[in-house]
Amino acid sequence: xxxxxxxxxxxxxxxTTDFAVEMVRQMRAIDSxxxxxxxxxxxILDPFILTKDQKREIPVVGxxxxxxxxxxxxxxxxIAALIEKESGVMAxxxxxxxxxxxxxxxxxxxxxxxxxxxxRDVHRFSFPTLxxxxxxxxxxxxxxxxxxxxxxxxxGL
Amino acid sequence: xxxxxxxxxxxxxxxTTDFAVEMVRQMRAIDSxxxxxxxxxxxILDPFILTKDQKREIPVVGxxxxxxxxxxxxxxxxIAALIEKESGVMAxxxxxxxxxxxxxxxxxxxxxxxxxxxxRDVHRFSFPTLxxxxxxxxxxxxxxxxxxxxxxxxxGL
Numbered sequence: 001x002x003x004x005x006x007x008x009x010x011x012x013x014x015x016t017t018d019f020a021v022e023m024v025r026q027m028r029a030i031d032s033x034x035x036x037x038x039x040x041x042x043x044i045l046d047p048f049i050l051t052k053d054q055k056r057e058i059p060v061v062g063x064x065x066x067x068x069x070x071x072x073x074x075x076x077x078x079i080a081a082l083i084e085k086e087s088g089v090m091a092x093x094x095x096x097x098x099x100x101x102x103x104x105x106x107x108x109x110x111x112x113x114x115x116x117x118x119x120r121d122v123h124r125f126s127f128p129t130l131x132x133x134x135x136x137x138x139x140x141x142x143x144x145x146x147x148x149x150x151x152x153x154x155x156g157l
Numbered sequence: 158x159x160x161x162x163x164x165x166x167x168x169x170x171x172x173t174t175d176f177a178v179e180m181v182r183q184m185r186a187i188d189s190x191x192x193x194x195x196x197x198x199x200x201i202l203d204p205f206i207l208t209k210d211q212k213r214e215i216p217v218v219g220x221x222x223x224x225x226x227x228x229x230x231x232x233x234x235x236i237a238a239l240i241e242k243e244s245g246v247m248a249x250x251x252x253x254x255x256x257x258x259x260x261x262x263x264x265x266x267x268x269x270x271x272x273x274x275x276x277r278d279v280h281r282f283s284f285p286t287l288x289x290x291x292x293x294x295x296x297x298x299x300x301x302x303x304x305x306x307x308x309x310x311x312x313g314l
Binding site for chain 2: 094095096104106108110111112113114116147151154
């Protein structure tokens, strides 16, 4: 894949955000063979971004494979890591998928569920731009921190 | 398998408990081909019970197959159903397993985590007797109801 075909520009300002830095860390963590060692951030995160046309090329019905599953996990792991960083208490992600690409993603802090999302079309998991991906993560993070603030005792603070 | 080889007696008093009745209901729910239609409760629940010797015959390390996974799910689904029955609010089980038979089972009520268990050796998931299986479920149920009582607002009551 040449740079021209990439969906994230090397100078995309979203690459320097806490979220993108954490995403790259999560992806490197599951990169057992060191494939990403020499890759720049924009190349590591590129598979998360699909244009409308690219997404349309993927069949509507499909089974998520291990690679797309690891991306879904990396996304929610990154959000859990940011919740932990902001709140100071451990945040644990749990992803439960059925074979058809439907499922549930949870993030818990202590005995508190701070995110509970129904997953659909996991085999097409992607965002139109890195900036939109970051916005989605920020939204989840803000709601999670609000819930922790509301029930600090249940969150184990 | 003849009756002599079964680990639950037809007159086992534990078979009439709320828990066993719910377990049978859960097992029938996933029995797509109607195999269990003519089976008595003790035969349906028999695979959950392994004597020490039977358990020893299963290798220590192994991948859980779909059948044992469906049993693990039925067990936590039954507990969630009992929590729901007692508390009046919906209880949702989520099971997250890795390939090696390790994982995490969660039951949530509203935004409250009422059970959070680390799963190990899922391929050998079993109990020594039906009565001990029921005791384990009762213990989880009691703790869950206590947590709901402690934080009713978070549980959505």
